[in-house]
Amino acid sequence: MASAGEGTSIGTAVEAAVPCTLLGLLLQGKSAGASSDAVGDRSGICFMREYAARATNIVLWAVLIAVTVILLRRLGRVVRFWAKGSRIPGPPILSFYRHSKLIPEWGDLTGYLSKLHEIYGPIVRLWLSPTELVVSVTDLSLIKEVLIKEEDKSPLPGRLFRLAFGDSSLFAPSFDLVQQRRESLEIQLNGVLLGKSSSIPLKVLDCIVKKIDAFMAEGPVDCEEMSQCVAFSIIGSTLFGHSFLTWSNADTYRELLMRVAKDASFWASYNIPPIWKRGFWRYWRLCTRLKGLTRDILVQCGRSYTSFEKTGQTSWKETAEGINLHLILEDEPYGNIMGMMFHGYLKISGLINNILIKLVLNPEMQEKSFWITSFDVQKMQFLLATVFESARLLPSGPLLQRCSLKHDLNLRKSLTIPAGAIFVVPVHLVQTDSTIWGKDACQFNPLRFVSKTVMYFPSLADVNCGFLPFGSGKRACVGQKFAVLAISTLLASWIQEFQIQLHAAPEDSALLQHPPSPKIMFVRRS
Numbered sequence: 001m002a003s004a005g006e007g008t009s010i011g012t013a014v015e016a017a018v019p020c021t022l023l024g025l026l027l028q029g030k031s032a033g034a035s036s037d038a039v040g041d042r043s044g045i046c047f048m049r050e051y052a053a054r055a056t057n058i059v060l061w062a063v064l065i066a067v068t069v070i071l072l073r074r075l076g077r078v079v080r081f082w083a084k085g086s087r088i089p090g091p092p093i094l095s096f097y098r099h100s101k102l103i104p105e106w107g108d109l110t111g112y113l114s115k116l117h118e119i120y121g122p123i124v125r126l127w128l129s130p131t132e133l134v135v136s137v138t139d140l141s142l143i144k145e146v147l148i149k150e151e152d153k154s155p156l157p158g159r160l161f162r163l164a165f166g167d168s169s170l171f172a173p174s175f176d177l178v179q180q181r182r183e184s185l186e187i188q189l190n191g192v193l194l195g196k197s198s199s200i201p202l203k204v205l206d207c208i209v210k211k212i213d214a215f216m217a218e219g220p221v222d223c224e225e226m227s228q229c230v231a232f233s234i235i236g237s238t239l240f241g242h243s244f245l246t247w248s249n250a251d252t253y254r255e256l257l258m259r260v261a262k263d264a265s266f267w268a269s270y271n272i273p274p275i276w277k278r279g280f281w282r283y284w285r286l287c288t289r290l291k292g293l294t295r296d297i298l299v300q301c302g303r304s305y306t307s308f309e310k311t312g313q314t315s316w317k318e319t320a321e322g323i324n325l326h327l328i329l330e331d332e333p334y335g336n337i338m339g340m341m342f343h344g345y346l347k348i349s350g351l352i353n354n355i356l357i358k359l360v361l362n363p364e365m366q367e368k369s370f371w372i373t374s375f376d377v378q379k380m381q382f383l384l385a386t387v388f389e390s391a392r393l394l395p396s397g398p399l400l401q402r403c404s405l406k407h408d409l410n411l412r413k414s415l416t417i418p419a420g421a422i423f424v425v426p427v428h429l430v431q432t433d434s435t436i437w438g439k440d441a442c443q444f445n446p447l448r449f450v451s452k453t454v455m456y457f458p459s460l461a462d463v464n465c466g467f468l469p470f471g472s473g474k475r476a477c478v479g480q481k482f483a484v485l486a487i488s489t490l491l492a493s494w495i496q497e498f499q500i501q502l503h504a505a506p507e508d509s510a511l512l513q514h515p516p517s518p519k520i521m522f523v524r525r526s
């Protein structure tokens, strides 16, 4: 940077030092044309140049100091983050990128964490990059403490929902943002269940049975495909009402939802949307089409979203067959509804798929359920137990996560999880831990839940018992009760009408945590 000096040499110094600033260039141009002007003009120009040089220097120094302070503060934060993170047991840091490269060797992050827990015990830290720290815990008392104390979630899933569906006040990382909508949704979902013996209307069950007949007319069905189709009808009719069942674009909507699900995590892993990549724009177009279809179904269902949007009119509320979307749609027209559709569809289909796999591999369990004549699902302890046991052995999400966005989290056992670190619970490990579940922890045995269903039902997520398929604490799943009752109702209706049989089992399926989808058959009971 140039320093202001004396006399005409100052002008030359300024030109040399700040030739790229607009002001510098203007002054250069002006001085060339003014060389033959009067002395008074020259001294005026000199003054302007000196003034410009000083002003430029001040701005440059201010910028330099600000950048340095920001960088030093960031560096300080990273050093503190490393220092605190390094106190947690875990593999030595050989290279910051080493661990993320190691993960594929173990299949996935959960597989790798499982190995690390064997070596380092119930608390393990893992550096994924210089600023990404994962702390995995399998100790029940610590899990409980974190899930109760920590209200925020890591930014990644929030980014995924925002990128795909728009702003959401249900799936945002910060608890402050989601608290209100969570409560209203919970009231809505419980309202759907209130006073009903079955959480899925007969009309929806009939429609599902017709779909099964149509599927079976073409031969054995793919278990995963079947589960997705059924889950889609359940969540769609719950959110949008019965006209969802006859909606002509339903198949396209489901296909788009699956395509978005396939790519969503990848594109959300970028901190800044990678607008320079063609694939990103393809993904963006998918999401936009999905939004368009969501608008269509809202209109189709007789809840003209457009008029609701423009006039605030809520007359469709009275005719709604599904849940009352008014509270959910109010601020974020698509983020919430599409987020629920996405999450509910994937989770319910995952659980139905897992239950079907367990039922076809254990046909005696179907027969045990068959004696149930009452259709009051809440009393069907054995069916509920089957749902719980399937959710225990094959949880539909591998990790529960929390992230203290602002403050360090101080836990008992003098453990500090630094702000920004992602706390995870490897659900499958906890739910198959033999110290919690006994020697037969890896066996499918719904009976273990029979005496506990009443105890579990008011609050399914019971950390003390290591049962976490719906999470726990302030950010636990608000749809858990609805989902369990809906799936149990579905199972009850299926088991009364069909014997579900295995057509072809994939090889070694019993050994895999997520076996490839088997072919199954729905055989009508005579």
Ligand code: HEM
Pocket (backbone or CB within 6 Å): 153, 170, 171, 172, 178, 182, 185, 235, 340, 343, 344, 347, 348, 351, 396, 397, 400, 401, 469, 470, 471, 472, 473, 474, 475, 476, 477, 478, 479, 480, 482, 483, 484
């Ligand atoms: C089998 C079905 C389902 C499973 C296994 C499931 C599982 C989960 C899990 C594991 C979480 C994270 C909990 C935590 O971090 O502690 C979650 C969150 C959530 N679930 Fe579900 N869910 C299911 C169905 C549903 C349905 C049907 C709805 C609503 C229509 C729903 C609404 C939500 C919402 C809004 C959250 C976000 C809570 C928050 O971040 O504050 N879920 N769910």
